[in-house]
Amino acid sequence: MPLFDPGAFRIPPGTVHVCAGGETPVLRSHAAAFDRYGADKSMGPASRPRVDEEAERLCARLAAFWSVAPAEIGLVSSVAEGMSILVESLDWRVGDNVVVAADEYPSVVAPLALRRGVTLRFADMMDAESVAAACDGRTRMIAVSAVSMVDGRRHDLAALRRTADGAGAMLVVDFTQASGWMPIEASVADFAFSACYKWMLGITGIAVAYWNRARQPGWAPATAGWYSIAMAGRPDWSQPVALRADAGRFTRGNPSHAGAYVMHAALDFLEAFPRGAVAAHVQGLTTGLLARLDAAGIASTTPRDPARHGANICIAHERAAPIVAAMAEQAVLAWNGRGRIRFSFHGYNDAAELDRIMDALHHAL
Incomplete structure (x- = not known):
């Protein structure tokens, strides 16, 4: 389940928003x-x-x-x-x-x-x-x-x-x-x-x-x-x-x-969430995505150890821009630039979105 209520954000309906490392969606408040x-x-x-x-x-x-x-x-x-x-x-x-x-x-x-x-x-x-x-x-x-x-x-x-x-x-x-x-x-x-x-x-x-x-x-x-x-x-x-x-x-x-x-x-x-709660939630998602990438044979440049990586999972790719654009057509918003695809999680994301991310990534690749 998401830690945050996704309805508190201006996330387009039906969209998986995994580009917090670039821009987070706006809070309605x-x-x-x-x-x-x-x-x-x-x-x-x-x-x-x-x-x-x-x-x-x-x-x-x-x-x-x-x-x-x-x-x-x-x-x-x-x-x-x-x-x-x-x-x-x-x-x-x-x-x-x-x-x-x-x-x-x-x-x-x-x-x-x-x-x-x-x-x-x-x-x-x-x-x-x-x-x-x-x-x-x-x-x-x-x-x-x-x-x-x-x-x-x-x-x-x-x-x-x-x-x-x-x-x-x-x-x-x-x-x-x-x-x-x-x-x-x-x-x-x-x-x-x-x-x-x-x-x-x-x-x-x-x-x-x-x-x-x-x-x-x-x-x-x-x-x-x-x-x-x-x-x-x-x-x-x-x-x-x-x-x-x-x-x-x-x-x-x-x-x-x-x-x-x-x-x-x-x-x-x-501040409504306990200190450390967002980190625990986010890194549950990063490790979950890394496991799915490993199973699919897709290499990531992000260290596997949660103590050595942040809230981003990155894939080096020379076609990062068109791949991210193709994923956006599948309503999965990631980030590109500097030769890599980047997925960034926050509290409004949940584990069910990992399958949609992988489906969109496979389709784009």
Whole structure:
């Protein structure tokens, strides 16, 4: 049985929706969230305190969701923006290097790749020895997705934390492919980010930024805006500018207030389920699909061990795009791109859908 009520989502009737790694369907409760935002935004002088309060309250809820302190959570528009703010804030010197996976997501790597003086080093993030061998005295950062979007492998963040500590480097984590189905303990990282429009059931335009203040107490962004500074009343620009003391310093301008209202509705939904329940449900489906693929002789690039894979099951294929399109004609919505077919499960999926997935896949192949 599904863990979530599928009727709570805008899933087209008769459709198997297994593309949470790209986009989840919209919760029907989001409509009321948008209406509430519209009403609060239309209150004249009372509007700004109302919508700002919702953004601040969201940070506290996200902090609990990630098992960290409220002051350590800020809001950005995307992982790419958060990562760029972090990269721009560091005093890079020629010869400094960062260790990443060769197939890491662009939002994590592109800000580093374009930064002068930064050398990228590549390692198998599933192999702590490989990562350690890539590090030296000039390694400033190990940057990794908790779960790979390419093949669904799930990285051992505790092992990477030990490697980073041994190298005197930061550990920066993108939780986009994990947050919402897997319990998150963000304190393993120095900094962490996550988009909200996948398993977290939100929308684009809002993302989570985490600053581990115990590990990086002196961190400050290189740029600021009205929201990220400690300003009361009319500013006196002849005086030094003070940043906010909390992770709100990540948010330079207005946060996505509409996105914050939607995220409250999403968290209302997700928090109704016990911690770990979604992970158990999802990985029951991933292991079930892997077993069916094995029986059919279809190779998957996703590790078999549930402790080493996320909520995605991936198949490398040169015809991924037309295969996924053909499956959509059978009302099975998967995801393609980067030479692979990807099936991503969430709480609205159930075991009965595995047969439909396999039938559609066989037909498309």
